[in-house]
Amino acid sequence: MFSPVTGSRLANDHVHNALFNSGALGDGCAIRVTGNTLYAPCDARVETVPETGYEVLLQASSGLKLWIKISAFTHHLMGEKCQRLVGREEQVKAGTPLMNINPVWLKSKGIEPVFLIVVRNTNSIRALVPANNKYLVALEDHLFELYV
Numbered sequence: 001m002f003s004p005v006t007g008s009r010l011a012n013d014h015v016h017n018a019l020f021n022s023g024a025l026g027d028g029c030a031i032r033v034t035g036n037t038l039y040a041p042c043d044a045r046v047e048t049v050p051e052t053g054y055e056v057l058l059q060a061s062s063g064l065k066l067w068i069k070i071s072a073f074t075h076h077l078m079g080e081k082c083q084r085l086v087g088r089e090e091q092v093k094a095g096t097p098l099m100n101i102n103p104v105w106l107k108s109k110g111i112e113p114v115f116l117i118v119v120r121n122t123n124s125i126r127a128l129v130p131a132n133n134k135y136l137v138a139l140e141d142h143l144f145e146l147y148v
Contacts, residue, residue: 001042001142001144002041003136003138004040004115005031005035006137007035026067028116029117030115031117033103038115039097041058041143042058044061049088052075053080053084054069055067055068062148064125070101077109082099084098086099128147131144
């Protein structure tokens, strides 16, 4: 699976989110964003794009559910400066832009622009192996390998 954003991979223990760090949300990784656009990492159906913005839940044709959220502390922004480009139940192809964000503005609000990319139904996969890349370019570099 290719990276849906451009940025630097973070070690999971460097993310300030206890649920993510514990694995309670599922297996995944974190990326400190340097780009402005979140892309669909695979062909999928958009299950959820909340009005509060800054997150999306995708279901791939294989049944895999991917939750992609920027920071744990963006709900109070109510979607400000988050341009949602897709809607609920929409079918998207890999590479489709899902949302635009402004990482510089987020930093000015005291929010680290870190996307959490989590496989929510890890019981449907045998293994998730992160790629070794420290820096990822959206749609060019592998984020992780999934074994189903």
